[in-house]
Amino acid sequence: MSEINNHAEALQHAIRESEEFQALQAAYNKVMNDPSSKEMFDNFRNIQIELQQKQMQGMEITEEEIEQAKKVVEVVQQHEGISDLMTQEQNVNNLINELSQIITKPLEELYQM
Template sequence: MSNIYDNAHELEKAIRNSEEFNELKEAFEAVMSDESAREMFENFRDTQLELQEKQMQGEEITEEEVESARQVVEVVQQHKDISNLMDKEQRLNLVINDISRIITKPLEDLYGESEKQ
């Protein structure tokens, strides 16, 4: 019987070797190699993180912050390389979400069975 952690490490390797991850890596490298794209992307990520931190701390996000974030998103989506990076990230996230559903299926089945009883 194989060790569950060994299987997890094999899954990690499979993700690293996947087409989706390698396309994301190439897109990320393209953004990082262009100074203006890198700055825009870093500004976008900083804005995202600031808003996430506020949400996690239960702080209210102001209309001005929402509008500012919306403007940052609009700008980065217009940059070809950043838009491509975001598309590739979304594709990999879909794969990871599918994997997550697969590996949590035993819990779903277990709790689903207990609800039927």
């Protein structure tokens, strides 16, 4: 376990130092340091989390809720700081997904044997 954990921590460090994560951190701090941007972003995030939780619990999401969520996305996408933050989040998610694929390759190979 401990050797594996050392490798995971080395990877954690490399992610922290990566261009992608550094850019996300800068974009996040920029939004958080502006009260009106922060409020808009928090509101957007809360709506996202609420819909995700409903979906995970198998609860019905109404057309009205979908319309409302779409409108909020449209508004935040026009906000330069939040739009940039969302782009940087996507970049880091892509990085993490690529790394996950490398890490879980032994499992993928096992089940394809």
